[in-house]
Amino acid sequence: MSPMIIAAIILITVVVMFFSPKFSNAAVCVIGTIAMGLAGFLPVKTAFSYYTSTSIILMVGMMVVGGGMFHTGLAGWLGRKIISLTGKGERNLQLVAILAGWIMSSVCSGSASMMILYPIFCSICLAADLSVNRILLPMFTGIGFGSFMTLAGSGMCSATASILIESGYRGWGFLEPAWFGLPKAILMTVVLFFFMHKLLPSTYVAPDAAEAAKAENLPQNLNGKMMISGVILVATIVGMVIDSPVCPMYMCAAIGGITSVVLGCLNEKQMFASISWSTVFLIGGMTAVAKGVEESGLGAALAEKIISLAGNNASPFALIVIIYLTTALITQFMSNNAAASLMAPIGIAIAKSMGIEPYAFVAATLFGSAIGCLTPMATPALGFIMEGGHYTPKDIFKWGLVECACSCVVALIVIPLVWL
Numbered sequence: 001m002s003p004m005i006i007a008a009i010i011l012i013t014v015v016v017m018f019f020s021p022k023f024s025n026a027a028v029c030v031i032g033t034i035a036m037g038l039a040g041f042l043p044v045k046t047a048f049s050y051y052t053s054t055s056i057i058l059m060v061g062m063m064v065v066g067g068g069m070f071h072t073g074l075a076g077w078l079g080r081k082i083i084s085l086t087g088k089g090e091r092n093l094q095l096v097a098i099l100a101g102w103i104m105s106s107v108c109s110g111s112a113s114m115m116i117l118y119p120i121f122c123s124i125c126l127a128a129d130l131s132v133n134r135i136l137l138p139m140f141t142g143i144g145f146g147s148f149m150t151l152a153g154s155g156m157c158s159a160t161a162s163i164l165i166e167s168g169y170r171g172w173g174f175l176e177p178a179w180f181g182l183p184k185a186i187l188m189t190v191v192l193f194f195f196m197h198k199l200l201p202s203t204y205v206a207p208d209a210a211e212a213a214k215a216e217n218l219p220q221n222l223n224g225k226m227m228i229s230g231v232i233l234v235a236t237i238v239g240m241v242i243d244s245p246v247c248p249m250y251m252c253a254a255i256g257g258i259t260s261v262v263l264g265c266l267n268e269k270q271m272f273a274s275i276s277w278s279t280v281f282l283i284g285g286m287t288a289v290a291k292g293v294e295e296s297g298l299g300a301a302l303a304e305k306i307i308s309l310a311g312n313n314a315s316p317f318a319l320i321v322i323i324y325l326t327t328a329l330i331t332q333f334m335s336n337n338a339a340a341s342l343m344a345p346i347g348i349a350i351a352k353s354m355g356i357e358p359y360a361f362v363a364a365t366l367f368g369s370a371i372g373c374l375t376p377m378a379t380p381a382l383g384f385i386m387e388g389g390h391y392t393p394k395d396i397f398k399w400g401l402v403e404c405a406c407s408c409v410v411a412l413i414v415i416p417l418v419w420l
Helices: 003-019 025-038 044-052 054-072 074-083 090-107 110-128 136-146 155-166 178-199 209-217 224-242 249-262 268-274 277-296 298-310 316-330 336-354 359-371 380-389 393-419
Strands: none
Touching: 003 025, 003 277, 003 298, 003 336, 025 044, 025 277, 025 336, 044 054, 044 277, 054 074, 054 110, 054 155, 054 224, 054 249, 054 268, 054 277, 074 090, 074 110, 074 224, 090 110, 090 136, 090 178, 110 136, 110 209, 110 380, 136 178, 136 380, 136 393, 155 277, 155 336, 155 359, 178 359, 178 393, 224 249, 249 268, 277 298, 277 336, 298 316, 298 336, 316 336, 316 359, 316 393, 336 359, 359 393
């Protein structure tokens, strides 16, 4: 059996397991790593080295820094201050929900942002007698905006950066995802300003009183530990933006994370709890699988097939559109991290076959995975929002179509201009 056939069997098995609810994403990625190692596509001794790549160290370090903000109360204080900038009218709250989610998820993980903001908005809706389903989807969308403001904002950014580095190219710059994230956030906010009232359900959903009570425990004033956490965050981000060869981005994140622990912003137990281990295993495992696909020659074969189907004279832009739309489709039914990781090596192989740099093609996989918003399977936070706001699948699909349209417009303009 040829190496490409073996690699194809492994890849198909991994994809099928991703689609099945019986297997956790982390377990699937470990199985994929083991299979690629035993098949000889990866050196067995170093097969699991992808789980400690520089991109994962960066991501873990920022998770710990964000955890310090959460445990000192700085994140909660910041969330309360952002929301206090507006009145309690529905339109004002919707806009501030977008803004609050955007800012919070730029410095904290999406899950932490959700945990902080959800009780606050439940409390405000309860006091103002507003339906919570008029607020939660705007908040979710805002949290999605922040995920593409920095390299550390989402697992997809880290995953595609790791695959680029393992293929011999540079990873993303710390602020590089914002080329897409910022225009998308602006366009989507403008569209929602005019059409949000038509997209959200009109049925009344009472806020969760138990969640609203949690907002009462958020700090009202800054204290010493909160200020220390804030200084660590700012210093870490400044170091990442500078990205000095002496202290590169991943080292800045590691320093920021351990400083948060040493200075008491969170303890060791809280540090480990702040790390999304499933995301670590997913990114590490899928980087290993991607490397196996490349080494087996399967990536190049798939690239040649895509090019032949598109036509031998197909332009790079046409192929970028194909990769983008393919990733956008599969991310509706599996983890967006996995979707980006599966498609990135194919994008790199297409670029190599055309003799050009791969950044535009990998960016297409990254930003294609950003529109996992039509079903809750791509983004667990969407499932939480559906339950809290009693949204129907039709509500989610209608809202998601608008977000998909905005994402497509921005991505297919920005990617060729910035990376092609």
